[in-house]
Amino acid sequence: MKKALITGANKSIGFEIARQLLQKGYHVYLGSRKLENGAEAVEKLKAEGLAAVKAVQIDVSNTASVKAARAEIGKKTEVLDVLINNAGINGGMPQTALTADADIMNEVYNTNVFGVVRVTQAFIDLLRKSDQPRIVNVSSSQGSLTLHSDPTSKYYNHKGATYHPSKSALNMYTINLAYELRDTNFKVNAVDPGFTATDFNNHRGTGTVEEAGARIVKYATVDASGPTGKFFSEEINPETGVIPW
Structure with a gap:
């Protein structure tokens, strides 16, 4: 049975990713900042008959x-097959370039960028023991410099001087990580789940968590012929999913 760790998985998209991986036969370590919230999420999944799941603070x-x-997790397994860096915060709104609070920016970067670095480096040894290790960094099309400098792009007028740059930095980390692991069996990609209706955006999103979860799971389970070092948003590009950095 393949094993996956998902950060920020006690609710919303992370929870749905856990559900879909469990349905595919994975054992899931459900990461949650508060263990009690993770435990509640585990009980919900077990009530659906999805028992191969454990909450991890x-x-x-x-x-x-x-x-x-x-x-x-090291006490439970010597191998991790999938790491999904899903945990993230947005820093609140509005986020204008002239008024964004640097301390809040630091908090957002500490979770959205440095958090990914911490988790990836901490678990890389377990991932290296997998035959087909996969890392998905949950990003956003809002982090695309190319799209946000193009007045014709879908979300051009939706600027944010705190959250957006954090995803741009995450994307560059993803590029470097994929490059360093290019001659291995790793597949490392950044994936945008799309503008999804969750409490992250006060349910203003237009997509469902089921759609978002499926987009992440797709790249977490690619086979040996699958892509690596790419940035995907099936909301922006339904044909190939690939979008510019």
């Missing part, structure tokens, strides 16, 4: 918490 913004999660 992990606050990606805290190095000690990440190390503790690595130690706990």
Whole structure:
């Protein structure tokens, strides 16, 4: 049975990703900043007959918490097949370039960028033991410099000086990570789940969590012929999914 760790998986898109991976026969480590919330999520999944799941406390913004999660999961398995860096925060609105609070920006980067770095580095040894290791960094088309400098793009007028740059930085980390692992069996990609109706955006999104979860799971389960080092948004490009960095 393949094993997956999903950060920020106690609700919304992360929870749906867990559900869909469980349905595909994976064992899921459901990461949650608060263990009680993770435990509640696990009980919901078990009520659906999806039992191969365990809640793990992990606050990606805290190095000690990440190390503790690595130690706990390491007691359960020597191999991790999938890492989905899903945990993220938006920093609130509005986010104008002239008024964005630098301290809040730091908090957002600490979760959306540095959190991914912490988790990836902490679990890379377990991933290396997998025959087909997969890393998906949950990004956003809002982090595309190309799209956000194009007045004809769909979300050109939806600017954000805090959240958007954090995803741009995450994208560059993804490029570097994929490059370093290019001669291995790893597949490393950044994936935009789309503008999804969740509490992250006060349910203003137009997509469903089921659609968003399926987009992430698709790239978390690609076979040996699958892509690596790419940025995907099936909302923006329904044909191939590939969008510019």
